[in-house]
Amino acid sequence: MNWGFLQGLLSGVNKYSTALSRIWLSVVFIFRVLVYVVAAEEVWDDEQKDFVCNTRQPGCPNVCYDEFFPVSHVRLWALQLILVTCPSLMVVMHVAYRQDRERRHRLKYGPNAPSLYNNPNKKRGGLWWTYLLSLIFKAAVDSGFLYIFHRLYQGHYDMPRVVACSQAPCPHTVDCYISRPTEKKVFTYFMVATAVICILLNLSEVTYLLGKRCLESMGHRRRWSQRQSRLRDSCPPHALSQGEHPRDGNSVLKKASSVTVDIGG
């Protein structure tokens, strides 16, 4: 399985990420993707061939294997890793959209027109929401998959050495032996632990972003109310009712970007 393309795509994400996000990216690539490719895939390589049942009835091992492993662990992990890394691409796409808008705006109004965004890469306005949603989605995907792992397999996160199976065409309850159960258990716990770490990193980053935005808006409101009280002393009433400060001038686009900041939270 070629994971190299994903690495290439996501190394660009680093530019737009916070420190926590970069740690998350490192954890995902080193402790999840690399361990998956190097170790986990090989451990589950011959899982059906080495799944043997104590019976000579043809079809019995097939049916029992299918009952205990409706979807193989490695396939679920691959899906999980792909889904968990995709939200980061949403952020990259949003920044690319902003840059494209900026470029088209400059083509329309000339190179000296005021810019739409103070800095297209900074997390303001819509980009902040995209980033927040991507974090929540990542945490949700990881939690969802942990729950699926827990419910889908009879041993939950455990891997028993022998399972009892009585599905037709097995003539009676037969013992079926799983290959390398301990090694599989070790890697399952490893993957669960790294998923939990990633969920915690994502939730910490969400808390950090929300907290930072709350503090910023409280500071902004305090400065705005201080400015209003200074304006009442110095400005004629009609300027206040127009909602502009004499120093701001009539730059519509500058106002638009500052309004975006406010609405964006």
Added chain:
Amino acid sequence: MSWMFLSDLNGVNKYSTGIGRIWLAVVFIFRLLVYMVAAEHVWKDEQKEFECNIRQTGCENVCFDYFFPISQVRLWALQLIMVSTPSLLVVLHVAYREGREKRYRKKLYVSLGTMDGGLWYTYLISLIVKIGFEIGFLVLFYKLYDGFSVSYLMKCDLKPCPNTVDCFMSKPTEKTIFILFMVTTSCLCIVLNFTELSLLVFKCLIKCYFQKHSSPQCVNSPTSDILNVVR
């Protein structure tokens, strides 16, 4: 095989001492390359070729699982990953310094990769963590497989095996040679890390001793000013 991400560690070369670069070369050439080219193939069909002198279904599975709770190659892969990761701490710290200089728009450090202040501590911690991981994995290896050799015959009497059966390993001598090779390179890496650690600490002590006993003007030297800014 995505081991090629570890080639990003080549960036670590810039911020390492001389011994650090030797360590990096040992890890890449004698451990990673040997692992990829040889060790993986030696253990390729280990379970298929593991045979017990019994026809009871499930006996081989159970005995193999008992003797090899986790395969040696997987343990090595984990060891290589864990041992290479602390070097990234140094790279992250340098990137953090770069970010700080950009944010404040002035030169805060003598140079981004100079081993002073916080970066010195980061480097020291990365060395200690590397030594810890290497020793930890060696001990784990020894405890799990009862030594560093692989015998050709093992006796197993777990259920559902009806009695004590003889189980035969495949390629025991080749596996023993590779295990000893990996243990040797691991010990070499421990020695290199330890030497580097001692040299770093020794150099710092000498520098502090000379700074303390040199003229008072040196206390306000640019080096110590920058050290104070960094701290």
